[in-house]
Amino acid sequence: MCCLAALCLSVAEAAIAAPGADPAIPNIFTPASTPADSVYHLSLFVLEVCAAIFIVVFSLLAYSVVKFRQRASDDGREPPQIYGSNQMELAWTVIPVLIVVVLFLATARVIHAVEDARFPPNAIEVTTVGHQFWWEFQYPQEGFVTANELHVPVSDAKQPTPTHITLLSADTDHSFWVPMLAGKTDLIPNRTNSMWIDPHETGTYVGQCAQYCGVQHAKMLLRVVVESRADFDKWIAGQRAPAQVADSVARGRQIFETTACVNCHTIAGTDAKGKFGPDLTHLMSRETIAAGAALNNRADLRQWIKDPEVLKPGSLMPAMQLPEQDLDALTDYLVSLR
Amino acid sequence: MSNAESVLGPMPVSAAREGAKPFFDQVHEWIVTVDHKKLGLMYIIYGILFLVIAGLEATVMRIQLAIPHNHFVSPQVFNQLFTMHGTTMVFLVGMPILFGFANYLAPLMIGARDMAFPRLNAFSFWMSALGGIILYFSYLGGPGLYGAGSAPDVGWFAYAPLTSQAFSPGHSTDYWIIGLLVSGVGSIGTALNIVTTVLCMRCPGMTLGRMPLFAWLNLVMSAMVLIVVSPLTAAQIMLLLDRYLGAHFFDTQAGGSAVIWMHFFWIFGHPEVYVLIIPGFAVASEIIPVFSRKPIFGYSIMVAATVAIGFVSLGVWAHHMFTIGMTSYANAFFVASTMAVGVPTGIKIFNWLGTMWGGKIRLTIPMMFCIAFLFQFLIAGLTGIMLAAAPFDWQLGNSYFVVAHFHYVLIGGLVFTIFAALYYWYPKVTGRM
Numbered sequence: 126m127c128c129l130a131a132l133c134l135s136v137a138e139a140a141i142a143a144p145g146a147d148p149a150i151p152n153i154f155t156p157a158s159t160p161a162d163s164v165y166h167l168s169l170f171v172l173e174v175c176a177a178i179f180i181v182v183f184s185l186l187a188y189s190v191v192k193f194r195q196r197a198s199d200d201g202r203e204p205p206q207i208y209g210s211n212q213m214e215l216a217w218t219v220i221p222v223l224i225v226v227v228l229f230l231a232t233a234r235v236i237h238a239v240e241d242a243r244f245p246p247n248a249i250e251v252t253t254v255g256h257q258f259w260w261e262f263q264y265p266q267e268g269f270v271t272a273n274e275l276h277v278p279v280s281d282a283k284q285p286t287p288t289h290i291t292l293l294s295a296d297t298d299h300s301f302w303v304p305m306l307a308g309k310t311d312l313i314p315n316r317t318n319s320m321w322i323d324p325h326e327t328g329t330y331v332g333q334c335a336q337y338c339g340v341q342h343a344k345m346l347l348r349v350v351v352e353s354r355a356d357f358d359k360w361i362a363g364q365r366a367p368a369q370v371a372d373s374v375a376r377g378r379q380i381f382e383t384t385a386c387v388n389c390h391t392i393a394g395t396d397a398k399g400k401f402g403p404d405l406t407h408l409m410s411r412e413t414i415a416a417g418a419a420l421n422n423r424a425d426l427r428q429w430i431k432d433p434e435v436l437k438p439g440s441l442m443p444a445m446q447l448p449e450q451d452l453d454a455l456t457d458y459l460v461s462l463r
Numbered sequence: 464m465s466n467a468e469s470v471l472g473p474m475p476v477s478a479a480r481e482g483a484k485p486f487f488d489q490v491h492e493w494i495v496t497v498d499h500k501k502l503g504l505m506y507i508i509y510g511i512l513f514l515v516i517a518g519l520e521a522t523v524m525r526i527q528l529a530i531p532h533n534h535f536v537s538p539q540v541f542n543q544l545f546t547m548h549g550t551t552m553v554f555l556v557g558m559p560i561l562f563g564f565a566n567y568l569a570p571l572m573i574g575a576r577d578m579a580f581p582r583l584n585a586f587s588f589w590m591s592a593l594g595g596i597i598l599y600f601s602y603l604g605g606p607g608l609y610g611a612g613s614a615p616d617v618g619w620f621a622y623a624p625l626t627s628q629a630f631s632p633g634h635s636t637d638y639w640i641i642g643l644l645v646s647g648v649g650s651i652g653t654a655l656n657i658v659t660t661v662l663c664m665r666c667p668g669m670t671l672g673r674m675p676l677f678a679w680l681n682l683v684m685s686a687m688v689l690i691v692v693s694p695l696t697a698a699q700i701m702l703l704l705d706r707y708l709g710a711h712f713f714d715t716q717a718g719g720s721a722v723i724w725m726h727f728f729w730i731f732g733h734p735e736v737y738v739l740i741i742p743g744f745a746v747a748s749e750i751i752p753v754f755s756r757k758p759i760f761g762y763s764i765m766v767a768a769t770v771a772i773g774f775v776s777l778g779v780w781a782h783h784m785f786t787i788g789m790t791s792y793a794n795a796f797f798v799a800s801t802m803a804v805g806v807p808t809g810i811k812i813f814n815w816l817g818t819m820w821g822g823k824i825r826l827t828i829p830m831m832f833c834i835a836f837l838f839q840f841l842i843a844g845l846t847g848i849m850l851a852a853a854p855f856d857w858q859l860g861n862s863y864f865v866v867a868h869f870h871y872v873l874i875g876g877l878v879f880t881i882f883a884a885l886y887y888w889y890p891k892v893t894g895r896m
Contacts, residue, residue, distance in 0.1 A: 153858040153859075167852060171852045171855055172849070175849060178845060179842070179845055182812065182816075182841050183841060185816050186816060186834070186837055186841070189819045189820050189824070190819070190824060193819060193820065193821060193823065195756075195823040195826075199823060203756055203823075204756055204757055204821055204822050205757075206758055207757065207760065208758055208761075208762070209760050209764065210760075213761075213813075213817065214761055217809065217810060217813040218810055221810075225806060228802055229795075229798060229799050231852075232795075232851075232855075233798065236798070236853050236854060239854060239857075240790070240791040296630070297622075297624055297630055298624075298625070307857070308860075309786050309860060310786055310788055310857070311787045313721050313788075314721055315718065315721065316787075319788070335786075335860070336622075336861060339630060340539055340616075341538055343538065438537060438539075
C-alpha cells in the first residue's frame with residue numbers, strides 16, 4: 126500500500142510541477158518568488174500526507190463495503206456483535222495526533238519564515254491602496270503614483286532586492302494575490318497590512334483581487350511586471366518625468382481640464398488632482414485599462430470614456446456623455462500621455 | 464365480545480373522522496399545533512422547499528459559469544445569487560431540516576411524550592419560517608425608495624464595510640440582517656428546547672450513557688447553537704445600529720473595525736459548520752449499525768469525540784482569517800486548533816468503519832447514502848487539513864478550493880445524510896413502506 130501511495134504521489138507531483146513557469150497562467154505550483162516557493166514546498170508535504178491518509182482510509186472503506194457486504198447465500202444469522210476495542214481506539218487516536226504534530230511543526234516553520242522575514246536596506250517600498258475596483262500603487266521613495274500594474278526589479282540571489290508592499294484600502298476589503306509570487310494578503314480599511322515578494326525571473330505575473338469587494342470584484346485584475354534592474358530604473362525615471370505636453374492635443378487637454386475628469390483623476394502638471402480614480406500622468410505606459418478589464422489601446426480607451434459599463438459593468442466611472450468630436454479629441458490627448 | 468371488538472377497533476372510526484374534517488380545519492390544526500411530530504415534519508418540509516429554491520439559484524450560477532465571458536446574468540444578479548444561495552442553504556435548509564429530525568425523533572428515542580416546551584417549539588418554528596419569508600421578501604422590498612438592488616448582494620459572510628449604508632444603499636442588506644436575526648431567535652429557542660428535553664425528559668432507566676447516539680449528538684449540536692448563534696445575533700444588532708442609528712462598530716469610514724465583524728461572524732460561522740454536520744453524524748450513527756447488523760463500534764468514544772469536536776470547534780474560527788494579516792503567533796495558534804479538530808473527527812470515521820468491519824452490510828438506499836457520506840467526508844476532512852496549513856491557505860483561501868471543500872463537507876456530510884434519513888424514517892413517519 127505504501128508503494129502504491131508513493132507511486133501516486135510521484136505521478137501527481139510530476140503532473141503539477143511539469144509545465145514551465147508561464148507568468149501569464151497563474152499557478153501556485155510554479156513559484157517564482159521566495160514566499161510562494163516556501164508555500165509550494167509546504168503544500169507538497171501536506172498533499173503527500175493527505176494523499177497517504179486518503180489511500181489508507183479509502184482502501185479500508187472500499188474493502189469493508191466489498192468484503193463484508195451481505196451475500197445472496199447469507200444464512201440470515203447475526204454477525205459477531207463487537208462493541209469496541211480500547212486498543213484500536215488508542216491506535217487511531219495516537220497516530221493522528223502524531224501526524225497533526227508533524228504537520229503543525231512544518232506549517233509553523235513556514236509561517237515564521239514568511240511573516241517574520243527581515244528586509245535588506247535596499248528593499249523597494251511600495252504602498253498598495255485597494256479601491257473599488259482597481260489598484261493604486263504609490264512609490265514613496267520615488268514620489269510618484271501609478272495604477273493596476275506594479276513594476277518591481279528582479280531579485281538576484283546574490284544581491285536580493287525584495288519588494289516590501291504595504292497594503293491599505295480606500296473603501297471595502299480587497300486582497301492582493303499574485304499566485305506565483307506570494308500567497309494573498311487582505312487590504313482592509315483602517316488597518317495596515319504588509320507582504321513581500323522577491324521575484325527570481327522577469328516577466329509579467331498576473332493576479333487578481335481575492336476578497337469579494339462589490340459588484341465588479343471579478344474584473345479587479347492585477348499585474349506585476351518584473352524587470353531587470355536597468356529596465357526598472359528606466360521605468361522609474363519615466364514615471365517621475367512630468368506629463369507630456371503637445372500642442373497637437375491641446376483641445377483634448379482643455380476638455381479634460383474642464384469636465385468632471387479632474388474630480389477623480391490626476392495628471393501631474395495640470396489642474397487635474399483628483400484621487401478617486403487612477404493617476405493618468407503616464408497612462409500609456411500601462412498595458413491595460415480598467416484594472417485589466419480591457420487592453421490599453423485607442424479603441425478601448427475611447428469606448429471606456431464613452432461608456433465604461435460596456436467593458437466593466439458596475440465600474441464606478443460614469444459615462445462622460447461627450448459629443449463625438451470631443452470624445453476623439455480627449456482620446457487623442459490621453460493617448461499622448463506616454 | 465362485541466364490546467371488546469369496539470374497544471379494539473377505534474382506529475378506523477377515528478381515521479374516518481379525521482378524513483371527514485374540512486380542509487381549513489386541517490390546515491388550522493397544523494398551524495396551531497404544538498405537537499413535536501407535526502412541527503418536525505413542518506421543519507423538514509419547509510427546509511425541502513428552500514432546498515429547491517437554493518438549488519435553482521445554484522443552477523443559474525452554474526449556467527453563468529459554464530463558459531467564460533458568459534452574459535447569462537449580470538454581475539449584480541450573480542452577486543445576489545451567491546449571497547442568497549449561501550444564506551438559504553445554511554439558515555433555511557440545513558438548520559430547519561436538522562431541527563426537524565431532532566424534533567421528531569429525539570423525544571421518541573429518549574421516551575419523552577413531547578419536547579420540554581411545546582409552545583416554545585411552535586414559536587421557534589414560526590420564527591424560523593418568518594425569517595425565511597423576510598429574507599425572500601427582499602426581492603420585493605429591497606429596492607426601497609432608493610431604487611437600489613433588490614436581494615442582498617454582500618455574500619453570506621456579509622463582510623464589513625460592504626454592508627454599511629455607503630456601499631449597500633437600499634433595504635436589501637436590512638432584509639438579510641433582520642431575516643437572520645428573526646430565524647436566529649427561532650434557532651436559539653429550538654436549541655434550548657432540545658437541550659432541556661434531552662437532559663430532563665429521559666424516561667426512567669435511560670441514563671446519559673445509554674442514550675442513543677442520535678440524542679447525544681443533537682444535544683451537543685444544540686448546546687453549540689446556544690453558544691454560537693448569540694454572537695451572530697449580537698453582531699446583526701450592532702450592524703443595524705450602524706446602519707440606522709449612527710453607531711460605528713463596523714463602519715470603517717467613521718473609525719469602526721472591519722476585522723471585528725470577521726471575528727463575530729466566524730465565531731458563529733465556523734462552529735455553525737459543525738452544528739450542521741453533527742446531526743449528519745447522528746443520522747450516520749443510527750443507520751450504519753442497522754444495515755451492518757452490528758452495534759455501533761466504540762459508543763463511549765463516539766460520544767467523547769463529539770463532545771471534543773464541540774469544544775475544540777469553538778476555538779478555530781480565525782482559520783477563516785489567515786489572510787487578514789494576523790501575527791505569526793496568532794496564525795500558528797489557529798493552525799494548531801484547526802488541525803486538532805481532525806483528530807476526533809478521524810476517530811469518528813474509524814469507528815464507523817469499525818462498525819461496518821466484520822458485519823453483514825445490506826446495501827439499501829440509506830446505507831448507500833451513508834457510505835457515500837463517509838467517502839465525501841473523508842475528502843472534506845483532508846482538504847480541511849490542507850486549508851488549515853496557514854501558508855497553503857494563503858494560496859487556497861477564497862478560491863474555488865474553499866468552495867469545493869465546503870461543499871464536500873455539507874453535500875457529503877449534511878445533504879447525503881438528510882437523504883439517508885428521509886429514506887430511512889419515511890416508513891416510520893408515514894406508516895407506508
